[in-house]
Amino acid sequence: MMASSRGLNRKMLVAYGAMGLLGLFFLFPIAIMVIGSFKSDTVVISDQTSLSAFDPRPFEAVDNYRAAADTGNYFKSLRVSVVVSGVVVVGGLIVNSLCGYALARLRFRGQRVLLSIVVALVIIPFEAIAVPLLLMMSEIEWTNTIRAQFLPFIAQPLYIFLFYSFFRGLPSELEEAAMIDGAGPYRTFWSVLFPLAKPAYASAAILSFLYSWGQFLWPVMIARTEDVRPLPIGLTFFRGQPPIQWADLMAFATMMVLPVIIVFVIFQRQFVQGVATSGLKG
Amino acid sequence: MQPATVDNGASSSGSPSNRSRARAGLAFASPAVVLLTLFMVVPFGLAAVLSFTNRKLLSPLPTRWVGLDNYTDVLGDSGFWGALQNNLVFSAIVMPLQTGLALLLAVLVNQKLKGSVLFRTIYFVPITFSLSAASIIWLVLLNPSGMLNTVMEVVTFGAFAPDWLNDPSYTMAAVIIVSLWASVGFQMVILLAALQDVPKSLYEAAAVDGAGAWKRFRNVTVPGIRHQLFFVATITMILSFRLFDQVWIMPPRPGGPLDATNTIMVELVDTGFERGQIGKGSSIAVLFFLIVLFLTIFQRKFEPAD
Numbered sequence: 001m002m003a004s005s006r007g008l009n010r011k012m013l014v015a016y017g018a019m020g021l022l023g024l025f026f027l028f029p030i031a032i033m034v035i036g037s038f039k040s041d042t043v044v045i046s047d048q049t050s051l052s053a054f055d056p057r058p059f060e061a062v063d064n065y066r067a068a069a070d071t072g073n074y075f076k077s078l079r080v081s082v083v084v085s086g087v088v089v090v091g092g093l094i095v096n097s098l099c100g101y102a103l104a105r106l107r108f109r110g111q112r113v114l115l116s117i118v119v120a121l122v123i124i125p126f127e128a129i130a131v132p133l134l135l136m137m138s139e140i141e142w143t144n145t146i147r148a149q150f151l152p153f154i155a156q157p158l159y160i161f162l163f164y165s166f167f168r169g170l171p172s173e174l175e176e177a178a179m180i181d182g183a184g185p186y187r188t189f190w191s192v193l194f195p196l197a198k199p200a201y202a203s204a205a206i207l208s209f210l211y212s213w214g215q216f217l218w219p220v221m222i223a224r225t226e227d228v229r230p231l232p233i234g235l236t237f238f239r240g241q242p243p244i245q246w247a248d249l250m251a252f253a254t255m256m257v258l259p260v261i262i263v264f265v266i267f268q269r270q271f272v273q274g275v276a277t278s279g280l281k282g
Numbered sequence: 283m284q285p286a287t288v289d290n291g292a293s294s295s296g297s298p299s300n301r302s303r304a305r306a307g308l309a310f311a312s313p314a315v316v317l318l319t320l321f322m323v324v325p326f327g328l329a330a331v332l333s334f335t336n337r338k339l340l341s342p343l344p345t346r347w348v349g350l351d352n353y354t355d356v357l358g359d360s361g362f363w364g365a366l367q368n369n370l371v372f373s374a375i376v377m378p379l380q381t382g383l384a385l386l387l388a389v390l391v392n393q394k395l396k397g398s399v400l401f402r403t404i405y406f407v408p409i410t411f412s413l414s415a416a417s418i419i420w421l422v423l424l425n426p427s428g429m430l431n432t433v434m435e436v437v438t439f440g441a442f443a444p445d446w447l448n449d450p451s452y453t454m455a456a457v458i459i460v461s462l463w464a465s466v467g468f469q470m471v472i473l474l475a476a477l478q479d480v481p482k483s484l485y486e487a488a489a490v491d492g493a494g495a496w497k498r499f500r501n502v503t504v505p506g507i508r509h510q511l512f513f514v515a516t517i518t519m520i521l522s523f524r525l526f527d528q529v530w531i532m533p534p535r536p537g538g539p540l541d542a543t544n545t546i547m548v549e550l551v552d553t554g555f556e557r558g559q560i561g562k563g564s565s566i567a568v569l570f571f572l573i574v575l576f577l578t579i580f581q582r583k584f585e586p587a588d
Contacts (some may be wrong), residue, residue, distance in 0.1 A: 003525060012395060015390060015393055015395060016397075018386075018390055019348045019390050019391075019395075019397075020399045022386075022387065022390070022401075022405070023401055023404045025404070026404050026405055026407065026408060026461070027404060028423065028429060028465065029408075029416070029420060029423055029463065030407065030408075030419075032422055032423060033419045033421065033422075035363055035419065035423035036422060042438050044422060045425050045427065045428070045544075046427070047431050048423070048425060048427055048429045048431070048432060048506045050345055050354055050426050053429055053432075058501065076475075082339060083483065090332050094313075095313045095314045095317065096312070096314060098310040098311070098313065099310060099311045099314035101310060101314070102306070102307045102308075102310035102311040104310065106304070106306055106310065107300075107303060108302050108304045108305075108306030108307030108311065109304075109306060109308070111307065111311075114311060114414070118318075119319075120321075121318060121381060123575060124322065124326055124571065125570075125571070125573065125574055126571060127524055127526075127547060127550065128326065128567045128568070128570055128574070129321075129325035129326050129328075129567070130550070130551075130554070130567070131321060131329065131332075131550065131554035131555070131560055131563040131564050131566075132321070132325040132326075132328035132329045132332055132560070132564055132567070132569050133321065134339070134554065134555060135328070135332070135339065135560045135562070136324070136325060136328070136339065136342075138339060146423050151317070151321060152321035152322075154317055154338075155313070155314040155321070155322075156320045157318065160314060165458040178543065182300055183312075184306070185302060185303050185306035185307075186306065189310075210409065210410070213412060214412035214413055214414065214527075215532070216412070216413065216414050216526065216529070216552065217526050217547065218289035220530070220551060220555070221551065221554075221555040231413050232413075232415070232514055232527075233413070233414075234420070235414055235415060235418055236414060236531055238288050239418065242368040248421060249418060250419070250422070252419055253415045253419055256321070256412065256415050257412070257415050260410040261407065261410050263410075264407070264410045269401065271406075272402075273408065275409065275467075275468055275471045275472070276471050276474070276475035281392040
């Protein structure tokens with residue numbers, strides 16, 4: 001009896017030890033970022049060799065955040081990122097769910113062909129079409145615009161397929177009942193299907209938001225001047241030339257990830273479920 | 283018009299309700315169809331066509347067909363092969379390491395000890411960081427006198443404290459650390475969901491048979507989540523060929539030092555955008571797509587059977 005409970009305690013100790021040590025690996029960089037954003041530029045690096053890495057003094061947070069906002073043009077970049085991600089997420093939810101619903105539940109000419117095309121397009125990574133897309137944008141003089149940053153990402157075969165699978169899995173009696181009651185396809189979708197599909201919408205929204213917010217390769221190619229730079233590009237421009245103002249940079253990074261972390265903390269369950277869904281196989 | 287398949291008696295083929303459903307089908311699908319055509323199908327076709335031309339982004343010279351010149355150029359260039367090799371090395375290390383670490387984290391969190399949810403949150407938070415932000419933050423920790431080396435010096439008694447980002451032997455290792463940090467939470471969550479679906483009765487049966495913890499892990503856990511393990515491992519491999527943000531941001535110059543972190547994506551952006559060689563860049567894009575296609579076919583073909 002004694003031995004077994006001691007064995008259990010030892011196992012728990014090992015488990016907590018492992019979880020804790022691994023936890024430090026994930027937490028240290030975040031702590032360095034936040035604490036670094038509070039202190040003087042000159043000590044961010046030199047403090048790293050001791051525990052003073054976690055000491056927010058000498059405290060110069062106001063200067064750092066002001067520099068990130070003024071010199072780093074944080075709010076200009078924030079605006080671009082919010083517009084791009086907002087359009088991609090909201091537009092994508094509408095366009096992709098309607099298409100997924102049509103493929104799963106409605107009957108129209110070319111439906112089968114469209115479904116196989118969507119499935120095939122899932123394989124194509126954006127990177128494989130970035131160069132010709134850059135040429136297209138340049139030909140219509142859309143480089144250095146915000147719309148060039150969101151338009152290519154609204155329709156996503158992966159999310160169309162996600163919604164298609166979701167709507168296929170719902171029992172058809174509900175819609176049929178609505179139709180017998182005289183509801184047309186539009187009202188049926190809006191009042192019956194949409195409320196049921198909230199989990200699918202949450203997953204698609206979270207995944208597309210994370211992807212969109214972090215976009216880097218495409219804006220490197222398409223966003224040149226500061227008024228169209230999204231946050232990731234703004235951050236790398238702010239880094240600029242040495243000597244690097246580390247604390248200002250950490251302040252910019254903190255302001256860049258903070259909105260996402262807040263959303264994450266509020267919607268943690270949906271977040272985790274949404275990401276887990278991306279691993280579900282049909 | 284195709285006949286309706288809904289058999290609810292109220293509607294028969296050709297009834298107003300069916301016609302309105304067919305119209306709705308087209309109306310619902312068309313925005314996505316238009317966008318996919320303009321921004322995916324057309325550029326994808328263009329990539330294939332342009333890869334046989336000398337098209338430049340900005341050039342007064344007319345575009346002409348150059349046959350396979352771009353491909354022989356790219357495939358004859360040691361830069362491309364070096365980049366491919368870097369991608370393969372990155373992939374060969376990250377795939378087992380990230381899958382293994384994700385599995386370890388998922389198993390630890392799945393024990394449902396007090397505080398498990400907190401640890402799950404901690405491991406997952408870096409997912410909310412853009413790779414660009416993660417790269418910039420890690421520059422501080424990867425500094426020669428940064429936090430990582432401070433820990434390293436304690437652990438190895440001062441024997442190991444490399445200049446991670448300026449010594450070409452270690453830059454890829456630094457990139458791998460950041461990649462693990464920033465994305466292992468994704469795989470962990472997928473595996474965690476899988477773990478929770480393994481029937482408890484299997485564990486109980488194994489325990490009755492006297493199987494120890496390791497045996498239960500080998501014979502119950504791993505087979506129980508083999509689909510997701512395979513999916514996570516292969517998707518990690520496929521995604522690793524897109525490696526770009528970290529190697530563009532972290533080294534002293536993109537893909538550096540001495541091309542130690544040069545990747546296919548760096549070659550693509552360097553050729554297609556920085557040098558404006560659309561034709562040659564398109565041929566790199568086509569080659570990249572063929573690699574991804576090959577890996578995807580491999581993934582679908584070797585998926586573990588039920």
